[in-house]
Amino acid sequence: MATETRVLHFTTPMTKGQLTDLRVGDEVWLSGTIWGVRDASLIRLFDEKIVPDRDFAGHFFLHTAPSIRSDEMGKVIPISVGTTTSMRMDRFTQGCISQLGGAGIIGKGGLSSNSSAILVKETGVYLSITGGAASLQTLQIEEIEEIIWEDLMPECIWKFRVKDLGPLFVTMDSHGQSQYKDVMDVASANLKNYLSTLGN
Amino acid sequence: MLLTKTNSSEDGFYSDLVNISAYLYKKALTDLPTDVRDAIATAKSNEGEMGKKFLNIMVKSVEVSDETGIILCQDTGICIFYVKIGSRLNIDVARLIEALREGIALSTSQHDLRSSIVHPLTRQNLQNNRGEGIPDVHVDFVSDSDDLEIRLLPKGSGSENMSFLKMLSPADGINGIKKFILESIVEAGPRPCPPTIVGVGLGGTADLCMSLAKRAVLRPVGEPHPDKEIAELERELLGVINTIGVGPQGLGGATTSFAVHIEYAATHISMNPVAVSIQCWRGERASATINKAGVIEYGY
Numbered sequence: 001m002a003t004e005t006r007v008l009h010f011t012t013p014m015t016k017g018q019l020t021d022l023r024v025g026d027e028v029w030l031s032g033t034i035w036g037v038r039d040a041s042l043i044r045l046f047d048e049k050i051v052p053d054r055d056f057a058g059h060f061f062l063h064t065a066p067s068i069r070s071d072e073m074g075k076v077i078p079i080s081v082g083t084t085t086s087m088r089m090d091r092f093t094q095g096c097i098s099q100l101g102g103a104g105i106i107g108k109g110g111l112s113s114n115s116s117a118i119l120v121k122e123t124g125v126y127l128s129i130t131g132g133a134a135s136l137q138t139l140q141i142e143e144i145e146e147i148i149w150e151d152l153m154p155e156c157i158w159k160f161r162v163k164d165l166g167p168l169f170v171t172m173d174s175h176g177q178s179q180y181k182d183v184m185d186v187a188s189a190n191l192k193n194y195l196s197t198l199g200n
Numbered sequence: 201m202l203l204t205k206t207n208s209s210e211d212g213f214y215s216d217l218v219n220i221s222a223y224l225y226k227k228a229l230t231d232l233p234t235d236v237r238d239a240i241a242t243a244k245s246n247e248g249e250m251g252k253k254f255l256n257i258m259v260k261s262v263e264v265s266d267e268t269g270i271i272l273c274q275d276t277g278i279c280i281f282y283v284k285i286g287s288r289l290n291i292d293v294a295r296l297i298e299a300l301r302e303g304i305a306l307s308t309s310q311h312d313l314r315s316s317i318v319h320p321l322t323r324q325n326l327q328n329n330r331g332e333g334i335p336d337v338h339v340d341f342v343s344d345s346d347d348l349e350i351r352l353l354p355k356g357s358g359s360e361n362m363s364f365l366k367m368l369s370p371a372d373g374i375n376g377i378k379k380f381i382l383e384s385i386v387e388a389g390p391r392p393c394p395p396t397i398v399g400v401g402l403g404g405t406a407d408l409c410m411s412l413a414k415r416a417v418l419r420p421v422g423e424p425h426p427d428k429e430i431a432e433l434e435r436e437l438l439g440v441i442n443t444i445g446v447g448p449q450g451l452g453g454a455t456t457s458f459a460v461h462i463e464y465a466a467t468h469i470s471m472n473p474v475a476v477s478i479q480c481w482r483g484e485r486a487s488a489t490i491n492k493a494g495v496i497e498y499g500y
Contacts, residue, residue: 064274065314066314067312067313069312079271080270082275084358085361085391108358108393109389109390110450130258130449131358131449131480132272132356132393134261136257138270139268169451171451180389182452183446184450186445186452187386191382194382198375198379199375
């Protein structure tokens with residue numbers, strides 16, 4: 001039942017039509033704007049309800065907190081841009097997708113079934129980027145265009161312009177499928193089977 | 201700066217330690233240990249399509265770090281030092297600890313590393329990867345030795361957040377231990393960036409047990425415990441973990457973990473503690489050993 005993996009290139013912002021078409025198993029490469037967010041910036045955005053006046057609609061939120069430096073001209077240069085564990089920030093999916101109109105989340109480790117339901121309701125996707133492979137990903141960042149809330153460094157809101165960021169994998173889609181859930185369901189069943197052989 | 205020999209003057213020695221610490225931090229974040237590289241290569245031959253894709257991306261990113269010096273993961277971690285001081289050395293341990301901590305701050309500014317360390321309540325970030333009690337420095341003494349061994353583990357939060365401790369009862373026995381370890385692996389799932397190195401602590405007290413689990417992840421992948429019975433349990437657990445199917449990045453596959461490493465200590469008649477400390481696929485670590493003549497040897 002091996003099916004050919006679809007490899008798709010997009011420039012953000014994404015349309016709902018493009019997002020509906022994405023299915024678990026697709027490989028995606030993105031160019032354009034990506035917004036970086038993380039624990040502290042998400043707390044300020046959605047718990048403290050401070051929302052900067054920017055158009056986030058159709059854009060992806062990357063769970064990240066990079067290393068940077070400023071050159072002599074004050075231009076911000078990316079030193080290392082990678083990703084972090086998404087599940088810690090699971091309760092902010094609602095804000096990112098429903099409130100700000102984001103296309104989805106890019107991160108590692110996936111999100112819960114609550115988030116999955118939001119992706120179905122709002123037509124969004126979760127894209128997996130390889131955790132710990134930041135050096136490769138850093139080369140795909142063309143520019144850091146804006147940093148919002150530098151007092152939260154490194155957990156600011158980051159506006160990245162990316163060129164062929166990828167490969168990213170659709171692992172949660174807008175049709176309710178989650179590869180994380182599928183894998184963990186199997187893993188839990190495998191564990192249960194093994195434990196039953198232990199006795200006691 | 202790469203030092204190859206320490207200064208013979210006392211002040212020079214401690215300022216050299218600052219530089220050695222700074223070097224070790226950048227090295228641990230950039231240069232993947234050879235045993236971990238080998239483990240990735242081995243895993244590739246056992247993986248399906250999806251797992252292989254992730255392992256290939258990991259290999260590519262290791263190559264980028266080798267070529268460019270860009271740190272491998274964005275997480276600069278929370279630094280833990282394990283220091284062994286030869287009993288014949290005359291070392292001011294308080295100065296040594298401060299020098300190692302200062303080295304982390306120096307490396308942070310030298311290499312524009314993200315400061316990942318905050319106060320636990322105020323969440324204030326001093327922007328130098330230091331804070332109260334951090335870097336954590338553990339010091340042991342070795343009899344009949346002239347060597348100073350410094351090992352650095354800049355532990356990433358993705359894996360460190362997946363730490364587990366349970367004070368089992370003696371009646372829970374070995375099966376209770378196995379059950380807890382395997383349940384921890386499934387509980388962690390995709391979050392610690394698998395394939396992981398699983399550190400297990402057995403026995404001791406609650407804090408010692410956790411500390412043993414943490415130290416266990418420092419052992420090179422594939423090096424079994426010298427005690428045969430423990431080595432056999434490591435092999436058995438790794439075998440079971442890799443049938444569970446979490447796989448690379450938690451998206452399914454044959455390699456959930458590269459290794460299981462167990463360290464143990466004696467415990468109380470009414471105790472049976474077990475701890476699990478997980479290390480992400482990078483297995484980041486770096487070491488320096490300084491001999492009597494001041495010659496520094498770097499490793500992982």
